[in-house]
Amino acid sequence: MDYLFQQLINGLTLGGVYALVALGYTMVYGIISLINFAHGEIFAAGGYLGVILLSYMASQGVMDNHPWFGLAFALILAMGYCAMLAMAVEKVAYKPLRSSSRLSVLLSALGMSIFLQNGLMLTQGVYDKAYPTEFTHGGFEWLGVRVSFMQIGILAVTGLLLVLLNALVFKTRIGKAMRATSQDKVMSALVGIHSDKVISTTFAIGAALAAAAGIMVGLYYGSVRYDMGFVPGIKAFAAAVLGGIGNITGAMIGGLIIGMVEILAAAYIPHGGEYKDVFAFVILIGVLYFMPTGIMGENVDDTRV
Amino acid sequence: MAAILELEGVCAHYGRIQALRDVSLHVGEGEIVTIIGANGAGKSTTLMTICGIVRASKGDVRYQGASILDKRADELPALGLCQVPEGRRIFPRLTVQENLDMGAFLRRDADGIAADLGMVFRLFPVLFERRKQHGGTLSGGEQQMLAIARAFMGRPKMLLLDEPSLGLSPMISQHIFRIIRNVNEESGVTILLVEQNANMALKLADRAYVMETGAVVLEDTAAALRENADIKKAYLGQ
Numbered sequence: 001m002d003y004l005f006q007q008l009i010n011g012l013t014l015g016g017v018y019a020l021v022a023l024g025y026t027m028v029y030g031i032i033s034l035i036n037f038a039h040g041e042i043f044a045a046g047g048y049l050g051v052i053l054l055s056y057m058a059s060q061g062v063m064d065n066h067p068w069f070g071l072a073f074a075l076i077l078a079m080g081y082c083a084m085l086a087m088a089v090e091k092v093a094y095k096p097l098r099s100s101s102r103l104s105v106l107l108s109a110l111g112m113s114i115f116l117q118n119g120l121m122l123t124q125g126v127y128d129k130a131y132p133t134e135f136t137h138g139g140f141e142w143l144g145v146r147v148s149f150m151q152i153g154i155l156a157v158t159g160l161l162l163v164l165l166n167a168l169v170f171k172t173r174i175g176k177a178m179r180a181t182s183q184d185k186v187m188s189a190l191v192g193i194h195s196d197k198v199i200s201t202t203f204a205i206g207a208a209l210a211a212a213a214g215i216m217v218g219l220y221y222g223s224v225r226y227d228m229g230f231v232p233g234i235k236a237f238a239a240a241v242l243g244g245i246g247n248i249t250g251a252m253i254g255g256l257i258i259g260m261v262e263i264l265a266a267a268y269i270p271h272g273g274e275y276k277d278v279f280a281f282v283i284l285i286g287v288l289y290f291m292p293t294g295i296m297g298e299n300v301d302d303t304r305v
Numbered sequence: 306m307a308a309i310l311e312l313e314g315v316c317a318h319y320g321r322i323q324a325l326r327d328v329s330l331h332v333g334e335g336e337i338v339t340i341i342g343a344n345g346a347g348k349s350t351t352l353m354t355i356c357g358i359v360r361a362s363k364g365d366v367r368y369q370g371a372s373i374l375d376k377r378a379d380e381l382p383a384l385g386l387c388q389v390p391e392g393r394r395i396f397p398r399l400t401v402q403e404n405l406d407m408g409a410f411l412r413r414d415a416d417g418i419a420a421d422l423g424m425v426f427r428l429f430p431v432l433f434e435r436r437k438q439h440g441g442t443l444s445g446g447e448q449q450m451l452a453i454a455r456a457f458m459g460r461p462k463m464l465l466l467d468e469p470s471l472g473l474s475p476m477i478s479q480h481i482f483r484i485i486r487n488v489n490e491e492s493g494v495t496i497l498l499v500e501q502n503a504n505m506a507l508k509l510a511d512r513a514y515v516m517e518t519g520a521v522v523l524e525d526t527a528a529a530l531r532e533n534a535d536i537k538k539a540y541l542g543q
Contacts, residue, residue: 177410179399183397190378190387192383194379
C-alpha cells in the first residue's frame with residue numbers, strides 16, 4: 001500500500017510535467033491546427049536555461065542562502081525567455097505560411113525542431129549537463145511515503161500554473177479572444193480581434209509552461225541533454241491527443257494519465273521499467289484507433305476550443 | 306445626405322472566378338439600404354469585401370470619406386463598421402454572455418458596455434435567460450438574435466446585415482426587422498441589408514440595389530422597386 005502511494009505521488013509529479021508540455025501542443029493546435037513539433041525543443045531550451053542560471057547562481061552562493069528565491073528567479077526568467085523564443089519561431093517559421101497548406105506548416109515545424117535541437121547541441125555540447133541539486137535534498141515521510149521537498153515544489157508549481165492558465169483562458173479578455181479565434185477566425189476579425197497577436201500570445205503562453213516543465217524535469221532527474229525535448233515532447237503530444245487535441249482541460253487530464261500509467265507500469269509490470277517509454281505510445285495508438293477525438297474532444301470538424 | 310459608405314468599381318475574385326464586377330454603390334448616413342438578388346449574385350461577397358475579409362482586386366471602398374481598402378478586417382469595428390455575417394457565425398463554445406462580450410471586444414468604457422448589455426437583454430429577453438448557455442446550443446432564431454445583439458454591443462455607426470431572416474419563422478423575422486428599424490430610427494445607425502426575402506427588405510429599406518451574377522443591375526428607391534414590373538415578377542413572386 002505504501003509502495004502504491006509512493007508510485008501515485010511519483011506519477012502525479014511526472015504527469016503534471018507532461019500536462020504542462022501538452023498544453024502548449026493543444027493550445028497551438030486549437031488555434032492554428034498545427035502540431036508544433038518544435039515545442040519539445042522549447043521545453044529543452046527551458047531546461048538548459050535553468051541549468052545555466054542555477055549553476056551561475058550556485059557558484060555565486062545565491063543557492064546556499066536563498067534557494068527558493070534562486071529557483072523562482074530561474075523559473076520566471078526561463079519562462080520569459082522561452083516565450084520570446086517561441087514567438088520568434090512562430091514569426092519566422094509559421095506566420096509566413098499562414099495561408100499555405102497544413103502540410104507545409106507541419107514540415108516547417110519539423111525543420112524548426114531539428115534546427116533548434118542542433119542549435120542546442122552546437123552551443124551547449126552533446127553531453128549531459130548536471131543540474132546543481134545540492135539544495136534540493138530533504139523531504140519527509142508521511143504515512144510511510146517518502147516525499148521530497150523538490151517533489152512538493154514541482155507539484156505546487158505545476159498546480160499553480162494550471163490554475164493560472166485556467167483563469168487566463170476562461171476569465172480574461174485575452175483568454176476569451178483566444179477561444180473565439182480558435183472557434184471562428186473570420187468572425188473574430190469582424191469583432192476586432194487581431195488574430196496574429198492572439199496566435200503569437202498563444203505560442204508564448206504554451207512555451208512559458210513548457211519552459212517551467214523543462215526546469216522541473218532537469219531538477220527532478222538531475223541533468224539535461226540537448227535531445228531531452230524529443231521523447232517527453234512526443235509523450236506530451238500523446239497526452240494532448242488522449243485528452244482531445246485542442247481541449248485545454250483534456251491536455252491536463254491526458255498528461256496526468258500518461259504520467260501515472262508510465263510510473264505504475266514501470267512499477268508493477270515485470271521489466272516495465274525498461275519499456276516505460278513504450279506505454280505512452282501504446283496509449284497514443286490506442287486512442288487514435290479507438291477514440292480519435294480523445295476524452296474531451298467534442299468533434300473533429302474544423303472548429304475547436 | 307453625406308455618404309457614409311461608397312463602393313466604386315469594386316471587383317473581387319475567388320481564385321480565378323470573378324465574384325464581383327465593377328460594383329458601385331453608396332449608402333447615406335442614417336439610411337437603410339438593401340441589396341437584393343438571387344443566390345450567388347455576389348451580395349455576401351460585397352459585404353465581406355467591405356469588411357476586408359475578401360480583398361478587392363480593383364476599385365475602392367470608402368467609409369466616412371476615407372479609403373478602407375488598406376485596413377485589416379479587425380481594424381474596422383473600431384471605426385463603427387460592424388457586420389452580422391451570413392450564417393450568423395456565433396462562437397459555438399462561448400456562452401451567450403461571452404459572445405456578447407466579444408461584440409464589445411474593442412471597447413473600454415465599462416459603463417457604456419453595461420448599459421448596452423442591458424439594452425440588448427431588453428430587446429431580446431431570451432438571451433438573458435440563456436446567457437450562461439453555449440452559443441451553439443441556441444435555436445436558429447435565438448442565434449440570429451445573438452448575432453445581431455453581438456453586433457449592437459460594438460455600438461456601430463453602420464451595420465451590415467447578411468440575411469437576418471434566413472431560416473426563421475415569419476413571426477421572428479418580423480420581430481428582427483422591427484428591431485432593425487428601431488435601431489436605425491432611434492440610434493441613427495446606418496443599415497446595409499442583404500436579403501433574399503425581397504418583399505420584407507423592400508418594405509424596410511429607403512433605397513435598394515439589385516445584383517445579378519456579381520454586378521449591380523438596378524438601383525432605385527425601395528418604393529419604386531416594389532412597383533417595378535420586372536422586380537415584382539423576378540423577386541416578389543407576384
